[in-house]
Amino acid sequence: MELRHLRYFVTIAEEQSFRRAAERLHVSQSPLSRQMKDLEEEMGVALFEPEGRGIKLTAAGKAFAERARGILASVDAAVDEAKGVAEGRLGTVVIGFETGTTFMGALLSLVAAFRKRAPRVGLQLVPMSSVEQWTALRQGTIAFGYGAYAPSDDTLVHLEMSRDRLGLLLSTDHRLARRKKIRLRDLDSERVLLQPRQLYPRLHADLITAARAQGVTLHVTAEVLDLEALLALVVIGDAVTFLTEKFWEPVLHTSLSWRPVEDLHIHLSEVVTWRAEDASVPVVRALIESAREVSPIAQSATKRASSSSTDERKRRDQRRTS
Missing domain, CATH: 3.40.190.10 (Periplasmic binding protein-like II)
Incomplete structure (x- = not known):
């Protein structure tokens, strides 16, 4: 028995017609009828019985339809959850943070910005020093770090949030x-x-x-x-x-x-840190984007880069017209 058999069966039960079910499923009626016959033989019970020009569920069919709907709903929910985790919309992300940074700097702003991007993602904050964060990042026990020091490890990437x-x-x-x-x-x-x-x-x-x-x-x-x-x-x-x-x-x-x-x-600076290989992971990417959004230093760097790019375009335009 496969999931498609359950989906076919539930559709037939809802339509009470092999023809209408086949049209809704975009399959031929004959193979659909044959697969339902195989399903009945595998289960050893009759699921349908004729009624006028259509069909109706037997008592066994009604009981099986209720269970089948529950199974399909659970499978759909599991698939949606897996997609949500893969896309960074669901799951739990663990952030290590330096004690003393909770009510200062950009940590709270970072969390608030991340909440807007991923409102259904659970967030766990774990106090640990910068050195402990680097170890935890390498081991994969945290996804993001917020601390006072930038790592000197090529496998870790950091973004400066503030300097004081x-x-x-x-x-x-x-x-x-x-x-x-x-x-x-x-x-x-x-x-x-x-x-x-x-x-x-x-x-x-x-x-x-x-x-x-x-x-x-x-x-x-x-x-x-x-x-x-x-x-x-x-x-x-x-x-x-x-x-x-x-x-x-x-x-x-x-x-x-x-x-x-x-x-x-x-x-002293406050920096966020993550593993270089995790930069493309959706939930980590959302954290990085949130950090850039609230970091005054990152915003200033972006403005300087934009201004420099604009000035360069102006110089090129002037050279073309001269």
């Missing part, structure tokens, strides 16, 4: 909070808290290198994973920490102050 200057976060009662200017040498005797080195290796390295270039040794007294705990320690004046200005804006804690450091020229 790193500065000093300290208590408003801290002695440095009243300074008009803060330099790295002012931190020589300060206790510094940072988030874990294994999560932010490049930030640690860049900070230490920048301080040493000014003859300063940063005293990193603790590495604190939980951001709320880190901020609490800064509030009570136990230490200072480094954050980007854009990150600081949503915190809005009256007991904390963000200050630029005159001779610290470190900018």
